[in-house]
Amino acid sequence: MWRGSSGRAMPIRAETRSRALAIQLLYAWDVAGGGAASGAAAGWDGVLKLATSGRRVEAAAVTLAEQAVARRAELDAHIGRAADRWRMERIGVVDRNVLRLGTLELALGNVPPKVAIDEAVRMAQWFGGEKSPGFVNGILDRVARDLGRL
Secondary structure: OEEOOOOOEEOOOHHHHHHHHHHHHHHHHHHOOOOOHHHHHHHHHHHHHHOOOOHHHHHHHHHHHHHHHHOHHHHHHHHHHHOOOOOHHHOOHHHHHHHHHHHHHHHHOOOOHHHHHHHHHHHHHHHOOOOHHHHHHHHHHHHHHHOOOO
């Protein structure tokens, strides 16, 4: 549950829970050294054991994380072009993986670009630092424009 602008408790959508879990999976993968896509899922067992999101949410999260890992080079290239003077290794682990997931969703085109960006900003608010939401919003806005989505 989260509090909406009215202060009323609101349920968190399954898609948002999937994104949040995907960020945690990507974080675990990145911290472990960011190996090959084929070995990424093996390191996620511990994270998934702690998750209480349900099978549908977990399956969607794993799919998103696997796609982000498999397309890491492409996603990082888009982010690198949009992030002037920021090398990927200089971007914090949380922000880097929020950006990867947001860029993946922009590239896939399965959700409207504003939804992909808003959800990534929400993940940055939940998991990142004080300046993460603005940083993520700025980079993904530029990625979306570069991809012709905005």
